[in-house]
Amino acid sequence: MTLQDTLTQDERLAELDLDTLRRLVGLVEHDPDTDPFPVTGWDAVVWAVGNATQSAHFFRSAYGMELEAYSGPETGNRDHVAFVLRSGAVRFVITGAVHAESPVAAHHARHGDGIVDIALEVPDVDRCVAHARTQGATVLDEPHDVSDEHGTVRVSAIATYGETRHTLVDRSRYSGPYLPGYVARTSSYERRPGAPRRVFEALDHVVGNVELGRMDEWVDFYRRVMGFTNMAEFIGDDIATDYSALMSKVVANGNHRVKFPLNEPAAGRKRSQIDEYLDFYGGPGAQHLALATSDILASVDALRAEGIEFLMTPDSYYEDPELRERIGEVRVPIEELQSRGILVDRDEDGYLLQIFTKPVGDRPTVFFELIERHGSLGFGKGNFKALFQAIEREQERRGNF
Numbered sequence: 001m002t003l004q005d006t007l008t009q010d011e012r013l014a015e016l017d018l019d020t021l022r023r024l025v026g027l028v029e030h031d032p033d034t035d036p037f038p039v040t041g042w043d044a045v046v047w048a049v050g051n052a053t054q055s056a057h058f059f060r061s062a063y064g065m066e067l068e069a070y071s072g073p074e075t076g077n078r079d080h081v082a083f084v085l086r087s088g089a090v091r092f093v094i095t096g097a098v099h100a101e102s103p104v105a106a107h108h109a110r111h112g113d114g115i116v117d118i119a120l121e122v123p124d125v126d127r128c129v130a131h132a133r134t135q136g137a138t139v140l141d142e143p144h145d146v147s148d149e150h151g152t153v154r155v156s157a158i159a160t161y162g163e164t165r166h167t168l169v170d171r172s173r174y175s176g177p178y179l180p181g182y183v184a185r186t187s188s189y190e191r192r193p194g195a196p197r198r199v200f201e202a203l204d205h206v207v208g209n210v211e212l213g214r215m216d217e218w219v220d221f222y223r224r225v226m227g228f229t230n231m232a233e234f235i236g237d238d239i240a241t242d243y244s245a246l247m248s249k250v251v252a253n254g255n256h257r258v259k260f261p262l263n264e265p266a267a268g269r270k271r272s273q274i275d276e277y278l279d280f281y282g283g284p285g286a287q288h289l290a291l292a293t294s295d296i297l298a299s300v301d302a303l304r305a306e307g308i309e310f311l312m313t314p315d316s317y318y319e320d321p322e323l324r325e326r327i328g329e330v331r332v333p334i335e336e337l338q339s340r341g342i343l344v345d346r347d348e349d350g351y352l353l354q355i356f357t358k359p360v361g362d363r364p365t366v367f368f369e370l371i372e373r374h375g376s377l378g379f380g381k382g383n384f385k386a387l388f389q390a391i392e393r394e395q396e397r398r399g400n401f
Contacts, residue, residue, distance in 0.1 A: 030254030046117035052096025056083035069177035088201030113361035150176030162284030200291035205259035215264035296372040350375020
């Protein structure tokens with residue numbers, strides 16, 4: 001089976017072809033027939049928030065996402081409301097409780113706004129769950145069908161770090177707007193004149209923060225249970241500052257469409273960004289989502305115009321002669337990157353541009369990364385110190401450093 005055969009329905013609907021996806025997220029060739037737990041791609045990132053109506057509007061107005069579907073009391077859902085938003089091949093499902101006894105309300109009370117489910121599209125739910133069970137995974141929802149007039153979806157769910165889950169979805173027999181129980185819905189919101197069609201096009205990776213001493217346990221989980229492979233490892237002085245550090249390993253499915261960096265805190269002179277996350281989130285969880293874009297300059301400009309704030313990079317980063325020599329030629333002048341605070345890193349395969357937002361909610365937990373790849377399959381290792389220093393400045397301002 002070729003990569004062309006594995007394009008998801010969402011990617012085709014987003015008009016993303018194979019070459020674009022290979023450039024955006026670094027796809028590689030892989031034969032899923034040899035995979036014990038084949039993953040087609042991302043299905044949805046499901047959020048639990050305090051006010052889904054307002055959060056959905058925020059993602060539409062600030063991040064340029066489109067409203068596609070809805071579930072709530074009007075559709076027979078008496079537990080919560082859910083807004084399905086899309087940008088390119090990225091789908092967010094924003095859920096909020098409609099009464100205090102809802103599990104969504106309980107999750108939000110513990111963790112604040114955050115990601116409860118990283119749903120994955122798979123070609124065979126039963127095959128994946130059977131393998132996961134033999135490897136000791138906790139099956140939260142047994143494989144079952146859900147149906148409506150648009151067809152049938154096969155779903156199941158397994159547990160991962162903290163209270164995060166992976167719902168496994170086979171939507172090959174379904175033509176509805178999202179899942180049974182949802183109705184198609186659009187928004188009357190209109191973008192400002194000159195706003196880009198999309199701020200981001202694909203999901204590159206989702207980073208998880210786990211407790212000290214448990215990173216290797218979860219790396220083993222993804223390798224053993226889901227057949228993922230190790231992509232990268234970041235441990236030691238090359239990613240540490242004088243004050244805080246972390247250890248990170250990256251696992252990915254066969255074609256690298258789905259990538260999970262996993263972080264744990266490391267010893268430092270002060271509390272690290274991972275420690276702060278674990279304290280304020282109330283345990284392990286998804287720390288940030290990397291959103292792939294073909295034009296990071298336009299994306300940053302569009303988000304700043306809507307009031308989104310990014311971590312600031314000191315001018316000394318761009319004036320460092322070693323950096324200038326290491327990164328070589330990139331598609332835009334360094335001065336253009338400097339004016340926006342965009343970081344650049346190069347490896348043996350190419351280079352990437354990246355920038356990080358400040359936390360998107362009240363707690364200093366979940367945030368976004370924008371990434372534009374040009375051949376590089378890495379994660380910006382050369383930028384870690386600069387990023388950590390920027391995060392530490394924000395921690396100090398919050399009194400959590």
